[in-house]
Amino acid sequence: MPEEIIRAEGLSRYFGKAVLAVDNVSFGVFQGEIFGFLGPNGAGKTTTINMLTTVLKPTTGSARICGFNVLKQAREVRSCISVVPQEYTADEDLTGYENIMLCASLYSIPKNVAKQRADELLHLLALESASGRRVETYSGGMRRRLELASGLINRPHVLFLDEPTLGLDMQTRAAVWGYIRLLKEQYGMTLFMTTHYLEEADSLCDRVGIIDRGKLIKLGSPAELRAALGGDVMEIEIEDKGTDISEMLSELPKVQVVGKDGNKYRLKLTDGEEVAVEVIGSIHNHGHKVLRMSLTKPTLGDAYLELTGREMRDEQEGADQSWKRRLTMRRARG
Amino acid sequence: MNLSVPSQNVFHGLGALTNRELKKWYKDPFALFMSIIQPVLWIGLFGKAMNIGGLFPGASAMMQQVFGTTDYFSFMAVGMFSFVVVFTTMFSGMSFVWDRRLGFLNKVLSTPVSRTTIIVSKMCAAVIRATSQALVVLLIALALGLRFGPGFHPINLLGVLAVLFLMAGGLSSLFITIAIRTTRWETHMAVMNLLNLPLIFASNALFPIQAMPGWLQVIARANPVSYATEASRQLLLYPADAHKILTDFIFLGVFALVFITAGIVLSWRYLTR
Structure with a gap:
């Protein structure tokens, strides 16, 4: 079992007396993994990060x-x-390089070490040619990369990423994902990230915690969360001979018949890919011919909606937080 | 896991954070130009247009009695130092509100920089900026005709520098203290607008306190701007009265000390919410 580098116990945070932003959240993050908090806007993701990074004090509970x-x-x-x-916290009036060096001095990194690391990071994040320009002139993707570079200057053991691709276009997002994977592999860094993009959690995270209305409602690998929905859905159509093969299908292991419409059957399978082949084989062995089939795997989105419900979240976020989000999205486009 | 935490002194990062503030000013020629042009306009237009000595020719004895000098331009130009300091330090609180709003503050709060350093860097930047702008005003006023008093000695300039330091330190701390919990810059702007008018006009910066109605005199005598201006005038224009200068310095010193301490103490309490 790998070592837990983050351990949160019963973290709660009230804003004022009425708003419970984070509600008794406990979890552990293993060393070297990418751990994600997935949840709608205002679910308590940023508040959790702020508590873990010592910016906010938890009302109750603690973390190591x-x-x-x-x-x-x-x-x-x-x-x-x-x-x-x-x-985007980089100072608009300073150059990219100056911003990185500013961060370095906040960690008391000696000048010569900082210079060497800055050059390395600017190279890694493909910002070398822009490093002497004022951040004002940067695109959203460049700003995000600069934020990453600044965040890496102290070689952190744990890097917290709050919505790392908010507002970015698909190409830039894919590039940022690439950098995040690189950090994990190259530096063995532990990453704690939040996102409300499902595909981001799915493709990046080793484990995902689904958080909603301040509560951590489910925690597991993306595959485990999908599996919790009860498996893949297979739809088949057989040549119409007037016979009902439901019973024969039900007797197959890992197969459950959930619907029948004439000669069309709807099945739920566990381990879909392998079982689907066996299903088609058995139908043939019983003298039937399969005309069409489809296999649908549930997405993390299905799992997410099942767990958090479908109603929209309009009023969970504070005015300040939502202003910041809109500002970030505007700048990402710039 | 074995982690060694590097030992750090309380003020590490102070230079870098202060320099960040100052770079916005000295690396931007337009901001630099604008911050100097305003007092120049005031000195030039107000100081020269309000030629009170010229309005009442032959009233120099009265001028001497009311303003302490026959030369209103010099009187007013020294008052302009305070004006510049008030308006420059006002922005130290503003930049704090912006740092909070744009997320930079949270970023710094998650680094090993101490809370005290964050506040003190804002104060340092404001003091350096305000003092240097006031000194520029002094040079411009000299060029436009400011005349030192008979008791002036170049060493008095060091005294003026100390006055500017104390006033800027106290005022910037006051403004930062007000800003420490503010999240909206509109709110902060409204508070600043409410404060800067009485700070300037309910003081002796433009007109002597004796000429004010009684109730206003009470306010003006509690106003640190009055003491800073009075001390500067004593040092530059009047036959320096050691007793008055000492009183002014004590008041300014206490004022600066109280608000710098308040800013630092509140930073421990309110920066981690």
């Missing part, structure tokens, strides 16, 4: 990062983590 308590050893926690916030 790299063995340090976020409340009692805040300074130690801060020196082994780094945050890439949802907002």
Whole structure:
């Protein structure tokens, strides 16, 4: 079992007396994994990050990062983590290089070491040619890469990414995902990220926690979350001979007949790909001919909607948070 | 896992954060130009147009009694130092609100930089900026005809520098303290607009306190801007009265100390919410 580098116990946070933004959340993150919080806007993802990164105090509960308590050893926690916030925090009036060096001095990294790391990071994130330009002139993708570079200057053990691809176009998002995977592989870094993009959680995260209305409702690998829905759906159409093969299908292992319409059958399978082949084989062996078939795997989206419900979330977010989100999305396009 | 945390002094990152603030000003020629042009206009237009000495020719004895000098332009130009300091330090609170709003503050809060350093860097930047702008105003005023008093000695300039430091330190701390919990810059702007008018006009920066109605005199005598202006005038224009200068320095020192302390203490309490 790998070591837990983050351990949160019963984290809760109230804003004022009425708003419970995070509600008794407990989880562990293993060293070297990409762990994602998936949830709608205002679910409590950023509040959780703020508590883990010592920016907000939990109302109750606590957490340990790299063995340090976020409340009692805040300074130690801060020196082994780094945050890439949802907002673009780089100073618009400074150049990319100056921004990275500013971050370096916040971690008291000696100048010569910082210079060497900055060059390395600018190269890694393909920002070398733009490093002398003011950040004002950067595109959304360049800003996001600069935020990543700044966040990596202290070689953090845990990197927190809050909505790392918010507002970016698909090409840039794919590139950012590539960098995130690279960080995990090249530096063995642990990454804690939040997102409300399902495909992002699905393709990047080793484990995903689904959070909604401040509560952590499900935690597991994307495959486990999909499997929890009860497997894949197979639809087949056989040559019409007037016989009902439902009973024969039901007797097959890992197969459940959930619907029949004339000579069309709807089945639920576990381990869809392998079982589907066996299903078609048995139908043939019983002297029937399969005309058409389709196999649909549930998406993480299906799992997500099943767990969080379908109603829209209009009023969960505070005004300040939603202003910041809109600003980030505007800048991402710029 | 074995992690060694590098030992850091309380003020690490102070230089970098202060420089970040200042770069916005000194690397932007337009901002630099604009920050100097305003006091120049005030000195030029207000100081020269309000030629009070010229309005009442032959009233120099009265001028001397009311303004402490026969030269209203010099009187007003020294008052302009305070004006510049008030308007420059006002922005230290504003940049704090923006840092919070744009997420930079949260980013810095998650680094090992101490809360005290974050506040002190804002104060340092404001003090450096305000003091240097006030010194530019002094040079311009000299060029436009400011005349030092009979008791002036170049060493007095160091005294003026100290006055500017204390006033800028106290005022920037006051404005930052107000900004520390504010999330909307509109709110902060409204508070600033409410404060800067009385700070300037309910003081001796433009007109002597004796000429004000009684109730206004009470406010003006509690206003740190009055003490800073009075001290600068004593050092530059009047036959420096050591007793008055000492009183002014004590008041300014206490004012700066109280608000710098308040800013730092509140930063411990309110920066981690």
